[in-house]
Amino acid sequence: MDDATTRGSLTPHEARRRFRAGLVTPTAGWSRGWAQANLLVLPREEAYDFLVFAQRNPRACPLLEVLEPGAVAGALLDGDVRTDLPAYRVFRDGELVEEPTDLLGWWRDDLVSFLIGCSFTFEDALQVAGIEVRHQSEGVNVPMYRTTRRCRPAGALSGPLVVSMRPVPADRVADAVRVTGRYPGVHGAPVHVGDPAALGITDLDRPDYGDAVTVRPGEVPVFWACGVTPQAAVVESRPGLALTHAPGHMLVTDARDTDLLLA
């Protein structure tokens, strides 16, 4: 399953089956043409604050779906959010306490699952436009950074904006903006182009999540809002329990990329 063509051609159902069976890997490049999603699971009591947080921070938290309390499947997922992602994170009072490969032992009937758009979804469109996606070429996870830009708080939830970074040749930056801008449901256009220091990023080679990638001469680091932002808010705001995907290890959904295009 190391072959890019093979993993790219798997249906979402097949990809999820492999992850359910225990395969742990970042999901960039998997099931090309199918949308990917971030996962955040909160108790119903804390879910209201996150709904407002997402409304106030739509670039970082574009909600694709909110499952009913206790539900583990929905229109975007003919499967089980507790088992079908490659890796998860469990936070108690804001502390990362476990990185399991399923959430079965943590599940409760009052838990609400939020599926949040993931920028892996537009990477296929970038590649079709001839823009290389470096972390895919280098076979690593996408680099993600906690920034000094603050999200708008909501109730008990506050935290920094987290961004993903892709290096883009200077003469293709405008194309990257236009291509990804057509996908607002999966973070849309970049929030920042060049100048990492203005976001408080001191060293591109030391991402807070994921892996560093090569930035070549003539390339500009381009930053998109990232669905790991809720995890940073969880760490800062310390809800009693929060379950998430492991950064880069996403839910492969049953929605096509094109379903997320501007309607």
Added chain:
Amino acid sequence: MDDATTRGSLTPHEARRRFRAGLVTPTAGWSRGWAQANLLVLPREEAYDFLVFAQRNPRACPLLEVLEPGAVAGALLDGDVRTDLPAYRVFRDGELVEEPTDLLGWWRDDLVSFLIGCSFTFEDALQVAGIEVRHQSEGVNVPMYRTTRRCRPAGALSGPLVVSMRPVPADRVADAVRVTGRYPGVHGAPVHVGDPAALGITDLDRPDYGDAVTVRPGEVPVFWACGVTPQAAVVESRPGLALTHAPGHMLVTDARDTDLLLA
């Protein structure tokens, strides 16, 4: 205040002052260049369901702002949601019980105000594109219709899609789609073009809300999702208390139309 140029040139602050002082009028064409919003107010206990309802029905319920429980002002409104609209509706258990000009007598500290994008916002852009807005020309409220299309339910909330209608010359329909499609935060592109019967609308001359307008030969009725949709859900789902704007009598916000353009 009957003069279109005058009402169009008022600042949001000035327009709201007149409504606060008691003027009752539909707000299409007021404060050109400034965004308008639908209002829905629900007790905090019922607000969760509406947040999910809005997420599941983004064309009808594009949320511009969710105020903190009890709050009457926010980033979009340097004023008071309880007094600054021309007219309101009060629903108890789904029944319309009053149409007051302020909500002061109904206010409680647990009430959450939702500001929802209104298609009046893109009417200026339509006119700039040379597309006449008939209800403005005829000096009446926009016609709105309850359709047979169902919204996706959320918790206790369910109901039909409500649409607004503007007649557009057949050779300008594509332009109307493109112009309004740039404003997804205020309902965006039409949900339906022509064929009212397919939406269950039997007589365009008898709208369920607002006023009928002339449809001339060579014009096509074009339908946009409408922020009265939450009111139809309130009637059907019967929350204990719900406060809303009166259809067509909107909040004139402190956001510019252009703030709602595609980012």
